Amino acid sequence: MSISIHERAQSLRRRLNEPAGQIELFAAEAAGVFNDAHLRSHVLWLGYELDGYGFAGLRTLHEVLGLPPEDRLVKHVSAYRSQRGQIVEGGQPTGRPFQHFFVEPLAEVVQAANRVQQGASSELRLDFGGHVPNYPTAGLFPSDVFDRLLLGFRAALHLQLGSVPV
Secondary structure (H helix, E strand, C coil), X not given: CCCCHHHHHHHHHHHCCCCCCCHHHHHHHHXXXXXXXXXXXHHHHHHHHHHCCCCCCCCCXXXXXXXXXCCHHHHHHHHHHEEEEEEEECCEEEEEEEXXXXXXXXXXXXXXXXXXXXXXXXXXXXXXXXCCCCCCCEEEEECCHHHHHHHHHHHHHHHHHCCCCC
């Protein structure tokens, strides 16, 4: 007797709460579930989560995912990938806020979160390299920025797995 796509989605949904679970493995497994359910945009989303959002500045998130701008998945991804920071100029925080869309693959976000957890600082300075015109070269973020991104991803994945049809 084979297990249905919906049952696979629900099983994975339950396991998302396991603290020791590797989020990249959950994402890869979910991509298989979404593929079997013919949810193409969800498969694209998880591909970008696993490989990174290298499209920054080229196309909008909704275009990349092939969804309307108001789609729930677009809103969720934008919410957890966009984190509020403070512009740094000349090595000093300016107090001016900005939103940064983190483009790194999940594996790099996990590694960064683990590195930050070993430090004691409440703030984290990130250098962006100055490659994007009219964009800050550095930003200051709360030290839990990567943890919040990962929690947001888990929450979005949990919700999206719940939408797999019976």
